Amino acid sequence: xxxxxxxxxxxxxxxxxxxxxxxxxxxxxxxxxxxxxxxxxxxxxxxxxxxxxxxxxxxxxxxxxxxxxxxxxxxxxxxxxxxxxxxxxxxxxxxxxxxxxxxxxxxxxxxxxxxxxxxxxxxxxxxxxxxxxxxxxxxxxxxxxxxxxxxxxxxxxxxxxxxxxxxxxxxxxxxxxxxxxxxxxxxxxxxxxxxxxxxxxxxxxxxxxxxxxxxxxxxxxxxxxxxxxxxxxxxxxxxxxxxxxxxxxxxxxxxxxxxxxxxxxxxxxxxxxxxxxxxxxxxxxxxxxxxxxxxxxxxxxxxxxxxxxxxxxxxxxxxxxxxxxxxxxxxxxxxxxxxxxxxxxxxxxxxxxxxxxxxxxxxxxxxxxxxxxxxxxxxxxxxxxxxxxxxxxxxxxxxxxxxxxxxxxxxxxxxxxxxxxxxxxxxxxxxxxxxxx
Amino acid sequence: xxxxxxxxxxxxxxxxxxxxxxxxxxxxxxxxxxxxxxxxxxxxxxxxxxxxxxxxxxxxxxxxxxxxxxxxxxxxxxxxxxxxxxxxxxxxxxxxxxxxxxxxxxxxxxxxxxxxxxxxxxxxxxxxxxxxxxxxxxxxxxxxxxxxxxxxxxxxxxxxxxxxxxxxxxxxxxxxxxxxxxxxxxxxxxxxxxxxxxxxxxxxxxxxxxxxxxxxxxxxxxxxxxxxxxxxxxxxxxxxxxxxxxxxxxxxxxxxxxxxxxxxxxxxxxxxxxxxxxxxxxxxxxxxxxxxxxxxxxxxxxxxxxxxxxxxxxxxxxxxxxxxxxxxxxxxxxxxxxxxxxxxxxxxxxxxxxxxxxxxxxxxxxxxxxxxxxxxxxxxxxxxxxx
Numbered sequence: 001x002x003x004x005x006x007x008x009x010x011x012x013x014x015x016x017x018x019x020x021x022x023x024x025x026x027x028x029x030x031x032x033x034x035x036x037x038x039x040x041x042x043x044x045x046x047x048x049x050x051x052x053x054x055x056x057x058x059x060x061x062x063x064x065x066x067x068x069x070x071x072x073x074x075x076x077x078x079x080x081x082x083x084x085x086x087x088x089x090x091x092x093x094x095x096x097x098x099x100x101x102x103x104x105x106x107x108x109x110x111x112x113x114x115x116x117x118x119x120x121x122x123x124x125x126x127x128x129x130x131x132x133x134x135x136x137x138x139x140x141x142x143x144x145x146x147x148x149x150x151x152x153x154x155x156x157x158x159x160x161x162x163x164x165x166x167x168x169x170x171x172x173x174x175x176x177x178x179x180x181x182x183x184x185x186x187x188x189x190x191x192x193x194x195x196x197x198x199x200x201x202x203x204x205x206x207x208x209x210x211x212x213x214x215x216x217x218x219x220x221x222x223x224x225x226x227x228x229x230x231x232x233x234x235x236x237x238x239x240x241x242x243x244x245x246x247x248x249x250x251x252x253x254x255x256x257x258x259x260x261x262x263x264x265x266x267x268x269x270x271x272x273x274x275x276x277x278x279x280x281x282x283x284x285x286x287x288x289x290x291x292x293x294x295x296x297x298x299x300x301x302x303x304x305x306x307x308x309x310x311x312x313x314x315x316x317x318x319x320x321x322x323x324x325x326x327x328x329x330x331x332x333x334x335x336x337x338x339x340x341x342x343x344x345x346x347x348x349x350x351x352x353x354x355x356x357x358x359x360x361x362x363x364x365x366x367x368x369x370x371x372x373x374x375x376x377x378x379x380x381x382x383x384x385x386x387x388x389x390x391x392x393x394x395x396x397x398x399x400x401x402x403x404x405x406x407x408x409x410x411x412x413x414x415x416x417x418x419x420x421x422x423x424x425x426x427x428x429x430x431x432x433x434x435x436x437x
Numbered sequence: 438x439x440x441x442x443x444x445x446x447x448x449x450x451x452x453x454x455x456x457x458x459x460x461x462x463x464x465x466x467x468x469x470x471x472x473x474x475x476x477x478x479x480x481x482x483x484x485x486x487x488x489x490x491x492x493x494x495x496x497x498x499x500x501x502x503x504x505x506x507x508x509x510x511x512x513x514x515x516x517x518x519x520x521x522x523x524x525x526x527x528x529x530x531x532x533x534x535x536x537x538x539x540x541x542x543x544x545x546x547x548x549x550x551x552x553x554x555x556x557x558x559x560x561x562x563x564x565x566x567x568x569x570x571x572x573x574x575x576x577x578x579x580x581x582x583x584x585x586x587x588x589x590x591x592x593x594x595x596x597x598x599x600x601x602x603x604x605x606x607x608x609x610x611x612x613x614x615x616x617x618x619x620x621x622x623x624x625x626x627x628x629x630x631x632x633x634x635x636x637x638x639x640x641x642x643x644x645x646x647x648x649x650x651x652x653x654x655x656x657x658x659x660x661x662x663x664x665x666x667x668x669x670x671x672x673x674x675x676x677x678x679x680x681x682x683x684x685x686x687x688x689x690x691x692x693x694x695x696x697x698x699x700x701x702x703x704x705x706x707x708x709x710x711x712x713x714x715x716x717x718x719x720x721x722x723x724x725x726x727x728x729x730x731x732x733x734x735x736x737x738x739x740x741x742x743x744x745x746x747x748x749x750x751x752x753x754x755x756x757x758x759x760x761x762x763x764x765x766x767x768x769x770x771x772x773x774x775x776x777x778x779x780x781x782x783x784x785x786x787x788x789x790x791x792x793x794x795x796x797x798x799x800x801x802x803x804x805x806x807x808x809x810x811x812x813x814x815x816x817x818x819x820x821x822x823x824x
Binding site (some may be wrong): 027069084085114150217282318323 | 454461463465468471472497499501534535593594634689706708709710712717720757
């Protein structure tokens with residue numbers, strides 16, 4: 001009884017410590033481990049014994065293809081779903097992170113949190129542009145521009161249902177302030193005209209944004225004259241002249257935000273203090289990096305939690321599947337294992353070989369799962385409702401880091417699913433094993 | 438039914454294997470229950486349990502753009518309209534932006550358009566008569582421990598008061614309950630009086646966010662919607678009127694194609710599950726071939742053997758599914774108690790149970806089919822001889 005408890009405790013401790021080690025392991029730990037294992041198998045007697053037992057195990061896999069594939073497919077499923085969900089989180093985070101920089105700031109009405117909620121009067125916008133920490137261009141003009149973010153409802157290509165697309169009214173200074181934004185087809189909108197340019201993501205997601213097409217906003221015809229690519233969240237937007245967008249949306253001369261470039265990133269604190277101490281201004285100022293990072297925070301966290309919870313539950317299912325398979329495999333080989341023990345093989349080679357076999361199957365599953373997730377979902381375009389109540393288009397990103405963590409999950413599942421059957425294999429009394437049919 | 442003990446004995450033949458398989462099935466259905474609960478919470482508004490006779494009128498450009506209040510009288514006069522109400526998005530924050538719940542300023546008659554939300558008449562009266570009164574859903578009140586008479590401070594994100602302050606304080610005068618358990622996700626709304634809102638806010642006065650129209654005859658709804666949109670055609674505030682369901686479907690689809698994500702995950706899970714339980718069943722039948730042959734020898738027909746094996750597979754799936762769904766129900770209840778409406782999850786109700794058990798039977802039949810056929814086609818002589 002005491003011995004049984006001892007074994008159980010030892011196994012739990014082994015599992016816990018191995019899983020922790022595995023979670024912390026960097027990618028190069030895997031090749032290193034393989035090399036060490038190979039060296040051990042070649043150089044020591046126990047190692048050579050282990051290799052010969054493993055060889056027999058691997059050679060018999062084709063005979064039990066059905067039950068071995070349970071391990072592989074089960075683990076492939078876990079890894080595939082996990083990697084896909086996390087790739088969504090990574091892709092969304094990356095899109096918003098790349099939108100902001102440390103040397104541009106966004107100024108919003110105090111308490112408004114997002115551009116869409118913010119309103120700044122013309123006078124406030126003027127005052128903000130004149131702050132001394134705002135960079136001046138060659139002509140001595142501040143590199144600062146009021147922007148007006150509004151929303152238009154357009155049908156989506158995928159569902160035909162109306163969804164919101166962001167329409168950003170900008171001025172001449174927008175081009176130096178957003179150097180990422182590049183015209184890829186057509187031309188820039190002309191100031192004073194009802195013309196729009198549409199971002200790459202917006203054009204992919206919404207109907208009717210092709211070059212030359214027109215759309216009706218509040219009884220007025222607008223023409224799409226250009227297409228742009230920014231490689232960040234602005235790709236989900238349409239841009240037009242702020243002076244024309246304002247009246248269409250009955251916003252008069254008010255704007256939603258002022259975006260400005262700082263003389264240098266260190267000037268941020270001074271600007272913040274300046275604005276806070278000016279009684280005429282009730283304005284929040286953030287670097288654009290901070291502003292966009294905060295927008296991605298909630299959804300990214302939600303997706304990471306979702307991925308981990310779904311992955312964990314699936315992993316539990318896969319562990320029991322692996323246990324079933326490996327117990328059956330050990331039972332089928334009971335006689336052979338007992339024979340090996342009878343002719344002098346120790347317990348360790350048996351334990352390690354069963355464990356190795358399971359982990360190889362798990363690794364195969366992990367590789368398949370990660371590969372499927374990568375083929376299906378890397379750069380897969382999706383969109384969701386962003387902070388401005390409008391669609392943010394982003395691409396799934398299956399990064400090498402994600403693939404590695406998928407493989408780590410696979411190995412952990414294989415380890416847990418293989419350990420118990422492995423220990424069972426080594427503990428079957430030789431006499432009982434030999435009598436087994 | 439009289440062979441139930443045979444099915445039972447077959448399942449208990451290898452207890453460890455049955456237990457491990459059951460636990461895998463349990464994990465799959467736990468996931469099914471949880472994901473379906475989230476899916477169902479997201480699609481709540483699109484279900485046809487309520488709102489078939491209500492239309493939503495928003496600005497055609499985007500529902501974030503407001504409409505003039507003057508439209509109210511004109512919509513009331515449209516033939517086929519029974520009652521009109523209106524509301525405005527407020528977007529207040531309670532203590533922390535993470536505590537998100539929708540807050541709206543509504544007209545005095547707004548709640549009477551929603552008979553599926555039950556509230557005592559005295560509280561309805563108090564809401565009409567208290568200028569700074571607010572009404573919240575029961576789940577929301579529970580989440581923050583609010584009681585009638587509490588003062589609730591909200592921070593405005595869009596609408597400051599006239600003096601520029603973002604601080605608004607409301608008096609809680611009513612708590613409503615959803616009469617249909619399927620609508621329980623509606624219980625996270627915060628309403629207050631539009632008149633107070635319009636008087637106190639700094640800008641936007643006289644404009645409203647959206648109109649809700651109750652039509653006399655739901656069959657006429659489309660025609661009424663067209664008449665309402667005709668009122669503002671070619672003006673600078675064109676409207677788009679659609680059924681509340683259609684509006685909700687479009688709104689939810691903006692978050693993400695939740696159905697697609699849930700469907701893809703469940704596809705992967707059930708594909709794995711079929712393989713896993715299929716393997717168990719194949720093993721179980723392979724081991725028992727001599728026993729099945731004995732059954733046939735003592736007079737069991739081919740079809741009884743087929744039925745026995747199928748019953749075994751279905752029983753395995755049903756037990757696992759039932760325990761998994763029970764567990765999912767417990768988890769959802771715990772999450773709702775702890776996090777309130779922050780995580781959109783519907784209770785695991787009748788619909789989820791029916792779907793889950795139906796799926797269990799289906800998977801059971803699929804995985805049992807091949808082994809059962811094998812058992813049925815067994816030739817007694819060969820099987821007993823171990824060939």
